[in-house]
Amino acid sequence: MKKVLIVEDDQDLVRGMTIRLRQHGFTCFVAPDGVSVVPLARRERPDVILLDLGLPAGDGFVVLERLQSIASLAAIPVIVLTARDPESSRPRAMQAGAAAFLRKPVPPDLLLDVLRFATGDSETENRSAA
Amino acid sequence: MDTPFTSSTADASAPLTILLIEDSPTDVLFVREAFRAVSRPAIELRVVDRLSAGLNVLGTQPIDAVVLDLNLPDSRGSETLDRLRGSFPDIPLVVLTGDTNLAGAARVLQRGVQDYLVKDVNIGPSLVRSVRFAIERHRFTALLERQARELRESESALRSVIEADRDALLIIEDSGQVRFANSAARELFETPALAEPGGLRLPVALELPAEQEFARRDGTRCIVEPRSSALAWDGRPAHLVSLRDVTQRKLAEEAAERARASQIQMKDRFLSHISHELRTPLAVVREFLALLDERVAGDLNSEQSEYVGIMLRNADELNRMIEDLLEVTRAQSGRLSVEPAHIPFVPWFTHSVAPLARLARRRGLTLESRIPASLPDVVADPLRGVQVLENLVGNAIKFTPAGGRIEVSARALLGEREPAAGERPDRVECIVSDNGPGIPPEHLERIFEELHQVGTLVDEGRRGLGMGLYLARQLVERMGGRITVASTPGVGTTFRFTLPVHDRTRRIHELLAGAGVRHSPVHLLVVQLQCSPGGHFAPGDDAVCRRAYLTVQACLPSGTSWLLPREWKPTEGHEPMVAVIVGARAEAERCRVLALEGLAACGGLTASGLECEARVVTYPETTSGADGVGPDGQAGFVRRIESGIDEVMSGMGGVRS
Numbered sequence: 001m002k003k004v005l006i007v008e009d010d011q012d013l014v015r016g017m018t019i020r021l022r023q024h025g026f027t028c029f030v031a032p033d034g035v036s037v038v039p040l041a042r043r044e045r046p047d048v049i050l051l052d053l054g055l056p057a058g059d060g061f062v063v064l065e066r067l068q069s070i071a072s073l074a075a076i077p078v079i080v081l082t083a084r085d086p087e088s089s090r091p092r093a094m095q096a097g098a099a100a101f102l103r104k105p106v107p108p109d110l111l112l113d114v115l116r117f118a119t120g121d122s123e124t125e126n127r128s129a130a
Numbered sequence: 131m132d133t134p135f136t137s138s139t140a141d142a143s144a145p146l147t148i149l150l151i152e153d154s155p156t157d158v159l160f161v162r163e164a165f166r167a168v169s170r171p172a173i174e175l176r177v178v179d180r181l182s183a184g185l186n187v188l189g190t191q192p193i194d195a196v197v198l199d200l201n202l203p204d205s206r207g208s209e210t211l212d213r214l215r216g217s218f219p220d221i222p223l224v225v226l227t228g229d230t231n232l233a234g235a236a237r238v239l240q241r242g243v244q245d246y247l248v249k250d251v252n253i254g255p256s257l258v259r260s261v262r263f264a265i266e267r268h269r270f271t272a273l274l275e276r277q278a279r280e281l282r283e284s285e286s287a288l289r290s291v292i293e294a295d296r297d298a299l300l301i302i303e304d305s306g307q308v309r310f311a312n313s314a315a316r317e318l319f320e321t322p323a324l325a326e327p328g329g330l331r332l333p334v335a336l337e338l339p340a341e342q343e344f345a346r347r348d349g350t351r352c353i354v355e356p357r358s359s360a361l362a363w364d365g366r367p368a369h370l371v372s373l374r375d376v377t378q379r380k381l382a383e384e385a386a387e388r389a390r391a392s393q394i395q396m397k398d399r400f401l402s403h404i405s406h407e408l409r410t411p412l413a414v415v416r417e418f419l420a421l422l423d424e425r426v427a428g429d430l431n432s433e434q435s436e437y438v439g440i441m442l443r444n445a446d447e448l449n450r451m452i453e454d455l456l457e458v459t460r461a462q463s464g465r466l467s468v469e470p471a472h473i474p475f476v477p478w479f480t481h482s483v484a485p486l487a488r489l490a491r492r493r494g495l496t497l498e499s500r501i502p503a504s505l506p507d508v509v510a511d512p513l514r515g516v517q518v519l520e521n522l523v524g525n526a527i528k529f530t531p532a533g534g535r536i537e538v539s540a541r542a543l544l545g546e547r548e549p550a551a552g553e554r555p556d557r558v559e560c561i562v563s564d565n566g567p568g569i570p571p572e573h574l575e576r577i578f579e580e581l582h583q584v585g586t587l588v589d590e591g592r593r594g595l596g597m598g599l600y601l602a603r604q605l606v607e608r609m610g611g612r613i614t615v616a617s618t619p620g621v622g623t624t625f626r627f628t629l630p631v632h633d634r635t636r637r638i639h640e641l642l643a644g645a646g647v648r649h650s651p652v653h654l655l656v657v658q659l660q661c662s663p664g665g666h667f668a669p670g671d672d673a674v675c676r677r678a679y680l681t682v683q684a685c686l687p688s689g690t691s692w693l694l695p696r697e698w699k700p701t702e703g704h705e706p707m708v709a710v711i712v713g714a715r716a717e718a719e720r721c722r723v724l725a726l727e728g729l730a731a732c733g734g735l736t737a738s739g740l741e742c743e744a745r746v747v748t749y750p751e752t753t754s755g756a757d758g759v760g761p762d763g764q765a766g767f768v769r770r771i772e773s774g775i776d777e778v779m780s781g782m783g784g785v786r787s
Contacts, residue, residue: 010410016417023426054406083409085402085456087465105413105449108420 002119005046007031007063008081009056013104017050024112034058038066041073047119051098053082053089061096068097077118081106145172146194148261151184152177153202157226157249161197164254181205181213188218195222195265197257211243220272222264224257298354298373301363309363318352318373341376353380394463401459405452412452416445439492450524454597461604468511468608473632475505475540475558482516483538486523494532497523501540507632508558514605515629518613521598522562522625529623530566537563543628556631557611563624569617577615578603602627 004026008014011032018028029044031037034055041049049067053060060080067073077099082089090101100114148165152158158177165173176193178184181202187193196218200210214223224245245260292299298315302308311319346352354373361370419442421427423435430438460466483499490497519538526536541548542555549555569577578599606613606627617623 010414012414013410013417016414016421019421019426020417023424083406083413085405087460087467104409105416105445108417108424 001025001027002048002115003027003029003044003046004115005029005031005037005041005044005049007034007037007049007055007060008052009033009054010052020108020111021115026115032056034060034063037063038070038073041067041076046076048115049076049078050115051078051080053080053084053093061092064093064096064098079114079118081111145174146265147174147176147192148195148197149184149187149193150175150177150197151179151181151202152197152199152226153179154199157199160249160254161226161257164257167254168258179203181210185214185217188214188221193221195224195261195268197224197226197261199226201227220268222261222268224260224264226257296375298375300371300373301361301368302371303363303366303368309368314375315373318346318354318375341380351377351381353377398459398463401456405456408452409449412445412449416442416449419445443492451597454601457601458597461601466601466604466608468514468605470509470511470609473508473510473512473515475508475629476501476503478512478515479505479540479560482519483523486520486527486538490523490527490536493527495527495530495534495536497536497538499538502542505540505542505558506555508629509632510609510611510629511605514609518602518605518627519560519562521602522627525598525625526562526564526566526623530564535565537561542631554631557628558631559626559628561624561626563622565622568619568621568623569615570619571617574615574617578613 002025004021006014006017006021006028008017008030009032014030014032018030021028029040029046031040035057037049037051037058051060051063055063060082064078064080067076067078074097078097079100079102080089080093080098081102081104083104086101086103093101099118102111102114150158150161152161162175162177165175176187176191178187179202181204184196184198188196196214198210198214200207202210205213211225214221223243224247225243226247226249228249245264247257247260292312295312296314298318299310299312300308300315301310341353341355343351343353353376355376357372357374358369361368419438422430423438423442457466479501480499483497487497487499523536523538530536539561541559541561543549543557543559544553544555603613606629610630611628613625613627615623615625
């Protein structure tokens with residue numbers, strides 16, 4: 001079972017995503033702010049991190065750079081998921097080492113596809129009701 | 131003698147008064163006799179026998195000329211001349227003398243005497259002639275002097291105008307020597323050493339009519355508008371150069387521009403912020419609606435399911451409107467990003483239309499897609515192309531009542547017509563037509579215009595129309611195409627837009643020109659990111675799509691290091707990566723190493739799951755010279771690159787090139 005660390009301060013959105021990802025066989029952990037990301041990532045060793053850019057206590061870019069700078073965490077793919085204008089934030093995120101850049105609201109199928117690709121998980125079939 | 135006494139330039143009929151200063155009665159008689167023969171004009175001769183009396187007459191009466199004997203009872207020799215000239219420097223004067231000494235004559239003539247005659251019995255005719263010439267010469271001299279004076283005055287007036295002109299005026303010879311500079315010019319530049327060649331170096335390029343900027347002596351900015359016209363100066367080719375100082379105006383314009391830019395920036399920031407704020411709750415709404423729709427929280431009856439579907443659709447619509455708002459802002463400030471790439475048209479079009487067909491079906495409409503089995507590849511931004519299609523089909527869906535029919539199709543064109551057999555098309559036209567209510571003719575021409583035109587349309591219930599079409603036109607035009615609309619109320623509407631056909635040969639030529647490869651030695655690299663068979667076309671999934679169609683992206687001369695943008699790093703997706711390197715046969719091994727280094731630098735060798743290949747194409751023989759394009763020139767060079775690409779492509783199992 002693949003582990004996803006969701007970094008997101010909007011509790012409603014966290015709830016919705018958690019429900020969906022569990023439905024599709026992912027185990028979810030939630031960091032509601034920037035500072036708790038690294039300790040949680042060290043403890044849980046997630047397969048992928050879903051990162052919001054606008055966070056209390058630490059901008060998403062700062063979190064991304066910290067993750068990239070820690071050798072044991074740098075290999076974890078980070079998928080940026082944000083409501084920000086991608087014009088400036090997409091290149092910055094990709095430059096900082098993000099594996100993918102997705103915008104809110106993200107179509108559920110796309111999110112699942114990207115998560116599967118990032119975790120190298122091909123056995124999970126797409127079970128969403130299309 | 132009846133010849134006119136004066137030349138035609140003077141009034142021939144005006145009587146002349148001549149003063150004779152002579153103490154010898156015999157000589158007076160001779161002179162009288164001489165003038166008696168002259169009838170026209172009438173000559174009046176006044177005679178006095180002393181200089182003092184003569185000066186008195188000259189001081190009180192108008193006299194046209196004086197005939198003077200130098201030796202008089204009250205004055206002798208040159209003293210006589212000095213006294214007369216001292217009082218009347220300008221009067222025409224003929225001297226009579228008994229002295230035959232020629233040296234004395236020369237001395238006298240140098241002192242403003244028009245003629246010098248030695249007394250003789252037959253003096254008559256020569257005296258008349260002398261007096262006549264004296265008067266005439268005097269008139270000419272006076273005329274010349276007046277003209278010279280007037281010229282001096284007018285030149286000084288002109289000079290004061292030129293000096294007072296606030297434009298800097300310079301006359302510069304073709305050699306660069308400055309021959310004249312007015313005060314504004316002297317102030318503007320370091321005081322030029324006018325007589326020295328190259329004494330002034332103008333910091334502006336005179337052949338350019340555009341505004342130019344340079345630093346003044348005190349370091350402040352100066353912006354001038356140069357004008358230059360050719361003229362001859364002292365018989366040499368030169369230029370009259372005028373430099374208008376527009377610094378104040380430009381600074382004001384720049385300040386206004388900065389204010390405008392900062393206003394736009396503020397608006398952009400505001401809209402970007404708003405859109406972020408709106409998107410977050412919208413994302414939550416959409417997420418939970420999707421969960422309901424997917425029955426995650428339990429079953430829905432058919433009515434509940436329908437309601438959730440309506441909510442989902444409208445949440446998506448709201449999302450699109452927020453996106454359009456941002457896009458319009460970008461378009462208005464010229465920041466609409468368009469990244470044209472090489473797209474295989476048919477699969478792109480098919481994949482893009484499929485989700486739109488599903489959307490139409492859900493709205494009770496039929497969407498039929500009819501395209502030929504083969505159409506040429508195009509150059510377009512794949513995501514922007516999808517956006518245009520979405521906008522046009524979205525409009526058709528919105529305004530066509532249930533049961534209606536939408537048709538999307540495409541065809542190849544050469545100019546405005548379909549190409550004949552054997553002709554190569556230069557564009558592909560996409561057509562979206564519906565059998566909806568149509569658009570009134572008075573709205574047709576404004577339909578692609580900006581937001582402010584939408585008001586009336588909104589009033590008539592055409593919600594959202596305007597933003598999407600405005601963007602569609604901006605995007606199509608940025609991709610080098612054209613968008614048009616035709617509509618008949620009650621019958622339907624047809625939108626058409628074109629995309630330019632991909633011409634690989636031309637693209638390679640462009641890249642070669644852009645990279646300056648023509649003049650670089652030996653090696654050339656083509657890095658190619660290809661779409662895999664059945665590549666990704668999901669609209670919105672731009673992370674994958676953007677990379678799927680990059681072909682022949684860069685031609686780099688070797689030694690320029692790897693300047694590929696980091697964004698090219700293929701961290702996800704399945705695109706195989708190809709480097710084609712072209713070089714002289716003798717350099718083949720070095721080329722292969724370069725190609726592999728290039729792929730490594732792009733991440734091609736390290737990212738898992740990527741197919742990578744380097745292919746070396748060599749010249750038939752070693753090139754000589756600095757050109758580096760090979761013995762058969764640019765065209766042959768491009769042919770070898772193309773065949774190299776084809777070889778690699780066929781070796782990869784039929785990936786499109």
